[in-house]
Amino acid sequence: MKTLNEDAQSAGIILLEIGSLLMSSGASTHRTRLTMERIARGLGYGIELLITQRALMLTIIEKDHELFFSRLKRISPHGVNFRMVSGISHLSWDVMEGNWTISQISVEVQRLKSLPHYPRLVVLALVGLAGAAFCRIFGGGYTEMTVAFIATVTGLFVRQEALKVKFNPYVCVYFAAFSASFMAGMAEHFQIGADPEKAFATSVLFLVPGVPLINSVTDMMDGNIQNGMVRAMNGLMISFAIAMGIFSVKMILNFIQ
Amino acid sequence: MILLEILTKSFWAGIAAIGFAVLFNVPRRVIFPIWVLGTLGGLVKFSVIYFNVGIILASFLGATVIGIVSIQMAHMRNSPPLVFSIPSVIPMVPGIFAYKMMLGLMALTSTENTDTYLKTLIETVHNGAVMMFILISLGIGVAIPMLITRKESIKKSKFKKNKKAAIST
Numbered sequence: 001m002k003t004l005n006e007d008a009q010s011a012g013i014i015l016l017e018i019g020s021l022l023m024s025s026g027a028s029t030h031r032t033r034l035t036m037e038r039i040a041r042g043l044g045y046g047i048e049l050l051i052t053q054r055a056l057m058l059t060i061i062e063k064d065h066e067l068f069f070s071r072l073k074r075i076s077p078h079g080v081n082f083r084m085v086s087g088i089s090h091l092s093w094d095v096m097e098g099n100w101t102i103s104q105i106s107v108e109v110q111r112l113k114s115l116p117h118y119p120r121l122v123v124l125a126l127v128g129l130a131g132a133a134f135c136r137i138f139g140g141g142y143t144e145m146t147v148a149f150i151a152t153v154t155g156l157f158v159r160q161e162a163l164k165v166k167f168n169p170y171v172c173v174y175f176a177a178f179s180a181s182f183m184a185g186m187a188e189h190f191q192i193g194a195d196p197e198k199a200f201a202t203s204v205l206f207l208v209p210g211v212p213l214i215n216s217v218t219d220m221m222d223g224n225i226q227n228g229m230v231r232a233m234n235g236l237m238i239s240f241a242i243a244m245g246i247f248s249v250k251m252i253l254n255f256i257q
Numbered sequence: 258m259i260l261l262e263i264l265t266k267s268f269w270a271g272i273a274a275i276g277f278a279v280l281f282n283v284p285r286r287v288i289f290p291i292w293v294l295g296t297l298g299g300l301v302k303f304s305v306i307y308f309n310v311g312i313i314l315a316s317f318l319g320a321t322v323i324g325i326v327s328i329q330m331a332h333m334r335n336s337p338p339l340v341f342s343i344p345s346v347i348p349m350v351p352g353i354f355a356y357k358m359m360l361g362l363m364a365l366t367s368t369e370n371t372d373t374y375l376k377t378l379i380e381t382v383h384n385g386a387v388m389m390f391i392l393i394s395l396g397i398g399v400a401i402p403m404l405i406t407r408k409e410s411i412k413k414s415k416f417k418k419n420k421k422a423a424i425s426t
Contacts, residue, residue: 026281080281086336117282130276133269201353208355210347217396243359
């Protein structure tokens with residue numbers, strides 16, 4: 001690997017990398033801006049930023065205002081990853097207080113990128129439990145909770161598989177909503193449990209776009225109206241995909257009755 | 258009896274929060290705090306609903322409590338507060354209302370009878386409005402500590418002092 005030089009250009013490149021990682025991991029626009037400015041200050045540069053949902057624009061200015069460096073970077077969506085947000089937050093304070101160099105930052109970013117996710121079975125089991133928990137909150141009994149658990153696990157499994165073969169993300173959500181509510185719908189069809197509708201309504205709740213919707217409100221409160229609108233629209237598209245999945249299952253259930 | 262029901266519901270809200278925490282790949286050291294926060298938020302929300310306050314204000318209060326406590330947690334566990342607050346708030350996200358609204362919108366495309374149309378329209382608008390206001394109140398509730406203290410980062414002097422003390426001892 002080529003070693004990075006300690007100049008404005010490599011600082012700009014590493015800053016853009018950090019910013020795009022933060023945006024795709026589910027940090028709000030304000031947090032991304034603050035973190036990037038903090039790191040730049042730690043390295044001794046001033047920066048100007050334009051943050052949008054899918055691209056970052058950075059101009060880095062050296063102190064004498066003679067040299068500057070500008071670059072645009074695309075943000076590729078990866079899905080929410082709070083381990084990354086937490087790690088980068090630590091990193092930014094290390095740069096501020098520990099006077100880290102650019103190569104140290106680059107090593108740490110590589111380490112954060114290689115951190116493992118939770119094992120797949122653990123994720124499936126705990127998200128399934130979350131589905132059962134939703135069912136309990138809405139008043140379901142143990143049978144409905146079991147149905148919600150199975151439906152959620154199936155839906156999440158299908159979503160992971162669909163993401164692996166690189167379907168459009170909204171189509172992935174549609175597939176997941178379809179299979180989850182199909183499982184719950186089957187329970188409804190065969191009259192398993194006292195109140196199978198509760199399992200049906202809660203089986204897709206794990207897909208609810210909580211992070212885009214909450215971040216959308218946060219962004220708008222911070223005055224980043226544009227990013228907030230984009231996130232809200234994204235959340236709405238996901239909700240629409242979920243609704244289409246449920247709608248398809250309802251059609252099938254009506255048909256086989 | 259009601260108390261027991263509120264307690265169990267809150268317990269399960271905490272479990273739901275853990276599910277989302279794992280889905281969002283949080284660091285392992287914050288999983289237990291997230292369960293505590295989710296339970297606490299549920300406790301506040303369900304108790305307030307029990308006193309016949311609307312679901313919007315109840316969600317707002319629950320989210321505010323989560324927002325305030327998550328700052329303490331952030332100091333204790335050394336992670337940014339959003340890592341705690343977002344997974345714990347997500348069980349309160351009005352998924353049911355969102356999906357009822359979507360189903361209503363779809364039903365509107367195929368309804369021809371005026372009476373059914375009006376009834377569906379009223380329900381859809383109601384569900385949509387409740388969903389929107391709950392979402393806004395969740396977002397603001399979580400942000401309230403920041404709005405009140407007017408600090409750019411929670412990791413101001415307080416944390417730095419702790420760190421230095423830890424090094425010097």
